[in-house]
Amino acid sequence: MADMNYQRYKAHPTVDLPDRKWPGNRITKAPIWCSVDLRDGNQALEVPMTLEEKVEFFKYLCSVGFKEIEIGFPAASETDYNFCRYLIDNDLIPSDVAIQVLTQSRSHIIDKTMKAVKGAPAVIIHLYNATSTLHRDVVFDFSCEECIKLAVDGAKMIIDRIREDKSGTKFMLEYSPEAFSDTELDFAVQICDSVLDVWQPTPENKVIINLPETVEYQTANVYADQIEYFTRHTKWRESIIVSLHTHNDRGTAVATSEFGLMAGADRVEGTLFGNGERTGNVDIITLAINMMMLGINPGLDFSDMNKTIDIYEELTGMKVEPRHPWAGKLVFTAFSGSHQDAINKGRKKMEERGESIWAVPYLPIDPKDVGREYEPIIRINSQSGRGGIAYVMETYFGVQLPKRFQRDFLPVVKAATEAGGTENELTPQQIFDLFDDKFINVLEPYGLKNFSEQQDSDQVSTVEALITYGGEEVTIKGQGNGLLDAFVSAFSKYTGIDFSISNYSEHAMKSGSDSAAITYIEITNKANRNTYIGAGVSSSVTKSSVRAVVCAFNRMISVL
Numbered sequence: 013m014a015d016m017n018y019q020r021y022k023a024h025p026t027v028d029l030p031d032r033k034w035p036g037n038r039i040t041k042a043p044i045w046c047s048v049d050l051r052d053g054n055q056a057l058e059v060p061m062t063l064e065e066k067v068e069f070f071k072y073l074c075s076v077g078f079k080e081i082e083i084g085f086p087a088a089s090e091t092d093y094n095f096c097r098y099l100i101d102n103d104l105i106p107s108d109v110a111i112q113v114l115t116q117s118r119s120h121i122i123d124k125t126m127k128a129v130k131g132a133p134a135v136i137i138h139l140y141n142a143t144s145t146l147h148r149d150v151v152f153d154f155s156c157e158e159c160i161k162l163a164v165d166g167a168k169m170i171i172d173r174i175r176e177d178k179s180g181t182k183f184m185l186e187y188s189p190e191a192f193s194d195t196e197l198d199f200a201v202q203i204c205d206s207v208l209d210v211w212q213p214t215p216e217n218k219v220i221i222n223l224p225e226t227v228e229y230q231t232a233n234v235y236a237d238q239i240e241y242f243t244r245h246t247k248w249r250e251s252i253i254v255s256l257h258t259h260n261d262r263g264t265a266v267a268t269s270e271f272g273l274m275a276g277a278d279r280v281e282g283t284l285f286g287n288g289e290r291t292g293n294v295d296i297i298t299l300a301i302n303m304m305m306l307g308i309n310p311g312l313d314f315s316d317m318n319k320t321i322d323i324y325e326e327l328t329g330m331k332v333e334p335r336h337p338w339a340g341k342l343v344f345t346a347f348s349g350s351h352q353d354a355i356n357k358g359r360k361k362m363e364e365r366g367e368s369i370w371a372v373p374y375l376p377i378d379p380k381d382v383g384r385e386y387e388p389i390i391r392i393n394s395q396s397g398r399g400g401i402a403y404v405m406e407t408y409f410g411v412q413l414p415k416r417f418q419r420d421f422l423p424v425v426k427a428a429t430e431a432g433g434t435e436n437e438l439t440p441q442q443i444f445d446l447f448d449d450k451f452i453n454v455l456e457p458y459g460l461k462n463f464s465e466q467q468d469s470d471q472v473s474t475v476e477a478l479i480t481y482g483g484e485e486v487t488i489k490g491q492g493n494g495l496l497d498a499f500v501s502a503f504s505k506y507t508g509i510d511f512s513i514s515n516y517s518e519h520a521m522k523s524g525s526d527s528a529a530i531t532y533i534e535i536t537n538k539a540n541r542n543t544y545i546g547a548g549v550s551s552s553v554t555k556s557s558v559r560a561v562v563c564a565f566n567r568m569i570s571v572l
């Protein structure tokens with residue numbers, strides 16, 4: 013094995029913050045959410061959305077509860093400009109929603125941005141420039157002072173334009189030191205404070221300071237340290253909204269944002285399903301459902317996840333992975349028998365105890381809370397156990413298999429899943445058909461045409477039954493202390509095989525629109541003491557029980 017080229021990389025600096033507080037904090041409320049789907053998300057699509065698609069996406073974002081939506085970079089792209097104008101000119105922005113637009117610190121770009129948003133009810137002007145050591149060195153080749161000057165000049169131009177604007181728009185300001193997490197922390201504080209010195213926010217009129225993890229360089233704890241450090245060192249803490257903007261290069265954007273919130277941030281920028289540059293932005297859906305599962309109101313409504321997926325996939329052309337948290341098509345499945353059994357028990361216990369707080373093993377949330385079902389996606393394969401099979405039979409067909417039936421049915425299911433030497437999954441209907449075929453109403457070689465019972469006294473019944481065997485019909489007759497006892501006596505005499513009923517149970521089951529009865533019988537062959545099972549189904553309970561006896565008998569003689 014060759015070593016990978018790890019020597020080409022180096023550790024990133026950590027933060028000297030020995031009295032850090034954030035690890036002991038908890039998230040107790042939802043942040044202000046800002047969707048950047050229509051900017052960071054859209055710019056990273058192989059085929060960007062059309063104007064119509066963006067309008068539909070925007071409406072959907074509003075409908076799930078976003079109050080701040082970054083709609084583009086209007087000065088950089090004509091389509092973004094036209095989209096911005098379209099929303100404003102067609103009155104499509106709800107009165108409680110602010111659109112956010114990105115701009116660089118250049119006068120003609122700021123002018124065009126202001127023109128794009130003219131007349132909107134509420135606008136967040138989002139100024140950014142890259143501040144990291146790497147950017148300053150290899151991209152811009154300028155000093156810290158020049159970098160600050162660029163930001164401050166932009167901040168001045170924007171505030172001047174806003175002061176001139178008489179359209180009645182409610183403006184809010186945002187500044188992002190792009191690549192914040194790769195910027196020397198004291199410099200990040202210095203440049204943000206310089207911008208804030210220009211904008212002069214107040215606790216009543218706050219400015220958003222967005223601290224991007226533009227490329228996820230840090231482990232989540234280091235980013236949290238950076239956020240806590242920033243909030244403790246900026247002189248404007250009371251007058252700013254600290255915003256997170258994490259990307260997912262190392263695959264931990266959700267953790268990074270959660271730790272950032274614990275470190276004191278107030279706001280999160282992200283996208284649905286984590287769309288965005290490279291590995292994407294943080295997935296707001298995951299963050300929101302993570303909050304819900306901790307009993308926190310996320311303030312966004314993803315209770316119809318299938319609809320969210322459909323809209324997202326249709327408009328972006330992206331696919332939601334089958335194991336995507338809370339959304340993928342496999343996330344509420346259980347393949348292993350022991351998991352299925354535990355889920356089954358957990359759901360039953362909750363019902364019996366009338367519990368309102370969700371507590372089911374292997375299902376951290378009730379799939380119904382995101383508009384999903386556990387039932388349709390349970391899979392039966394060779395790994396499944398008795399519990400999973402029993403669950404499918406009960407949930408889909410109302411068949412409550414007794415333990416003995418579960419035990420005997422399991423190898424039948426396993427053989428079917430392994431048929432042909434390949435691993436198969438069985439649908440609920442296939443499982444039911446297997447059970448039906450092997451255990452219910454097996455009326456060969458002995459069949460039952462009809463029967464009648466006469467109650468001679470409280471204790472004694474006489475049964476007469478018309479049996480078929482090898483194309484012949486035979487009437488048999490017997491007595492006993494009840495219908496089944498009398499039938500078993502008649503049948504034993506007729507077949508010459510002495511047996512008795514050792515277990516009996518029955519219940520109503522749902523089959524299609526009719527309600528039928530199913531009876532489970534276990535019989536004991538008196539000669540060898542072996543036991544055999546069979547089930548009978550009929551719209552009449554008595555018929556189902558006599559059929560079950562004949563079925564168990566036929567199954568017995570098939571192995572004798």
Ligand code: KIV
Nearest residue numbers: 140188190191224226
């Ligand atoms: O990732 C980033 O740094 C950005 C900024 C423009 C906010 O998208």
Ligand code: ZN
Nearest residue numbers: 052224226257
């Ligand atoms: Zn970004």
